[in-house]
Amino acid sequence: MRDSARVLRRATVAANAAAVAVFFSAGVHAEEGSRYRPTDGSKTLLLLPAALESKTATFFEEGSADSVARRAEEYTDLARRSSDARYFGRAQALITPWLNRPDLPPRLLVAAADLAQQRHEFIHSRQLLDRALAAEPRNAGARLMRANLGLLAGDFAAARADCLAVIQADALPGTICLASALTGPGSLERAHGLLAALDCSAPGAAAYSHWRVLTQADLALRAGDTDAAVQFLERARTLDPAHEETRVRLAAALLERGESARALALVDGPNVSAALLVARIRAASLIGDAVATAARREFDALLTIGLRRGTGTHFREEGELALYVDGNSVRALELARRNFAAQKDTPDLRLLVEAAIAAHDQAALAFAREWLASSGFEDRVALERLREAGA
């Protein structure tokens, strides 16, 4: 029974890789959950690319920790490529039965840490990575993942230590990692120098181009050079047109330059995600486009479902909506605080600062100022905004 189930599953695994929903051509089904029966039964409802089965079937052996880890990695990568969280769930479902066993191989621990990080379980993720690195100190993937956790937590010294360890294994990713972890006055220029000096013609360098350009865009934004940031983000978009975060960040930078129509075109489309929807609502609201109402409805539905599922935390997106669209600075600040407690990336800091300014909240302004001073994180725009607000 189990074998036959596996055979069935294998036969359809291919059906799910980066699946693309094709809307049935019979008409518009605007109301959420409204039902219909197609008049033409031969029309395609869903495209089922067949990439995964051939890649995984050759090595997958149930009962082997290594093959479970490998398959979980495949699904995790697929989830990222397709922006479809169900593949994270499929990876986790493979790993879960193994997690209580002693002496797990580092590869499985790292795969589990990756999934925990995805679910925003940062402490659990770090514990898994610590276990992996205790068993295999030279595991560069685990180091890099832990460095990212350090950055999100604002622990830049720990992140730098991990990045430096990565450099010893592979200079390119280690250097990009280090560029994000530099702090103190002039760190933006030093980081920019590090990235500019990278040998982009080295073998394998192309794989890191998108990440490098995204990092350069972040540095430019923090230096207050929005035009340069837009250029980097446009390049990143060329390198990976489907990358959602690139589209969202480029849209935000375009909005900053007042190019609402371009921003809207960038984030318009059928893909439903909180970040894309909020970017769409912001851009459409600014130009009075009716898309804003539909996108708002979709976003509300997404939040409702997320709340009912018990998996929805979109503090950043909700905060941006409250601040930039609803004009509810008090709610925006509350959300920005909760978001910043979990993650401290540039957009998280910007949201906190702007919400604190809008709400005239001196305590929040002082907190942001103090965090910038104590962490050494260099964001000249945020600092200038705080100065203007008298913090």
Next chain:
Amino acid sequence: MNSLRHFLAVCALWMVTGAAAAHEGSTSYLAIDTRGGGPDFAGRFDVALIDLAWIMPLDVNADGALSWNEILAQRSAIAGTFSEGLSFSRGSKPCALAIREPWLADRLGLPYLSIDLAAVCESTGPIAIASSLLFEEDDTHRVLISVRTPTEVHTATLAPISRTWTEPGTASAWRTALAFAWQGMWHVWIGYDHLIFLLLLLLPAVVRHDGSNAGRGRAIALDLARIVTAFTVAHSITLGLAATALVRLPERPIEVAIAMSLVIGGMMNLAPPLFRFRLPLAFGFGLVHGFGFANALAGVDTGGSPMLPVLAGFNIGVELANLAVVATVLPLLLWTGRFAWYAPRAMPAVSLVAAAVGAAWMMQRL
């Protein structure tokens, strides 16, 4: 090679943690309706085609595309999968499940297979639902359950770690109303703009239209009763309309209009001849404040309670809080209103401050 794979994975993860969890994962929807009476009940189960294709072969011709004809060809197998994976019981006795012809539905941009269910049960009593579909294959899978009974709507979520749900004992409508009455009072207490507007309506009650101080007694009580009733009726109307989704307005213009009500209310208190317009002012801006309360109510988890006791309780809470404000402020007004400085100085000063606060909020919310 292993390291390289990890590098690439982390590259994708880098700086995107905030957005990476944006997609909610696999979700099925199960809606049950027990209002037909008797032990039997009907339902609807929606599962994403992409999830169904994960657990059973649907692409019959293996062309990598799924068509309606392929689904129809597999409908017996699909019904078998659902019968095996879903189970219902009532009063601790299992129900027989009949599965009808499938439909399609769109949910958040994905095509779903939607089927009607009929459960034939031996006894009445609490319904229990269990599902084993997809949980072994997908850790993100959730089944969002909605059970509509003659008196209320239960909502619940099945997850890999909690795959069954049993209908709880019926919550009394009175208890729900009482709980939401507290919510209504709380939202008046933390809604400074509402409190200030109410105060602005009360301030002129002890002043005559010619600007002189009014005497105490029946006239003041009647005047206040008319004003507070108009305000109450108005915001009850819009709260009801908005809470039942009959009318939906965006939050921002409502918040701006509420701030504006303070400006206009404050300015009107500076001109005694305008006092006669307090009734339409109370009614007009009462409508606006009702939408504000509806936004507050929207942020409260109703836990699937029926709308009537929720709305009634919340509204009663708001009214009780309004009356508490009137009861607290009125004696003070009656006392201060006896002094000659109240009508020409104190009331305009307080009104002006309130109007300024309203103007500041208005600018902030624009």
